[in-house]
Amino acid sequence: MPRVVPAVIRALDILELFLDRSQLSARDVAERLALPRTTVHELLVTLVARSYLISVPGQPVEYRLGLPLFQLGSAFAGRLDLVREAQSVARDVAAACNEAVHVAVLDGADVVYLVKVDSTHPVRMVSGVGLRLPAHCTAVGKVLLAGLDRPALNAVLAGGALAGMTADSITDPDRLREHLERVRAEGVAVDNGESDTAMRCVAAAVRDHSGATVAAMSLSAPIIRWTPAGHEEWAGLVREGAATLSARMGFVATPR
Incomplete structure (x- = not known):
């Protein structure tokens, strides 16, 4: 050697x-x-x-x-390829749980999905790369909104009442701000049927070398496979996956 x-x-x-x-x-x-x-x-x-x-x-x-x-x-940061790295990490997370894994970025008030690795179950989430959804209705979107500073978040929410996708969507901006505080504190966001009543989703932030939130990774499953025990396990998996992708993007976590 x-x-x-x-x-x-x-x-x-x-x-x-x-x-x-x-x-x-x-x-x-x-x-x-x-x-x-x-x-x-x-x-x-x-x-x-x-x-x-x-x-x-x-x-x-x-x-x-x-x-x-x-x-x-x-030079290192300029050579990083978010999609390539995200695809690799998402495959590993999906293999660990056999559920759908997504990576998305924020575009204005919407999220755009860059990566999807599907499950092998016959009942699965209908989604795809390039899909655009209102950020406030999704777990990835709430993580990304929680990563904005106050002026940027205010600009996104400046239009007043938010359009919902289901009866469970958060449509009141003030209620959303309170919800995002919990997301920041807990480090994960959950979509409890807010974008699709048949689906549940948990997401965590992906950070770059500067510590900024540049993407979010989520794990999604139909409600028929979503249990309290599964939620805890999948929240841990998505945290680990997001942390792995963050490290590949140059983020160095500060020891607690």
Whole structure:
């Protein structure tokens, strides 16, 4: 097996320290990595020479990340393909439960489905890639609306009363705002027959490298297969699937 280079590993360890700190001193680095100060000094000098770190003006032993790291991150983000990655993750989630899995994005007040992996059951959800539905009536849509800041959400809801798809759809904007607060707190949204009385759905957010909600993943099943125990299991699966897709999109979760 090829040998890893210890100096490179240590240099990467130093850069990763900046994931949760915008500025670190040479002493901070030495203490957090338990490395000799002379070793840390040599590594920092090398990283500064290549501009991966920069010395803080007026504080020569304090360091910040340099522009090349932003350029590398941007190049990586630019090569990510949401649909390709979503298709792969959705297949894995669907295989774990044999129910339909969707990935959708927000377009104004609607959601547009980018990916669908169907179940093999004879009774299944009627949907497809490219389908457009009112966001407030779907689990994926509620997740995406919950990811908007207040001005953006107000703009979506500026038209007043919302059109419903079933008798269970949330059509009052104020009630929807309250509902979205619960979605943010719980991390998942549920469609309880709000877009189709025969279907149930649970969804979670997909985030990009900046932490922004860029898509939502859902798991859908007919009401005849939707049980309380199944709901808990499927909510866990869709959380895991959305987290996996988020990681592929460059999102780094903050440890709790």
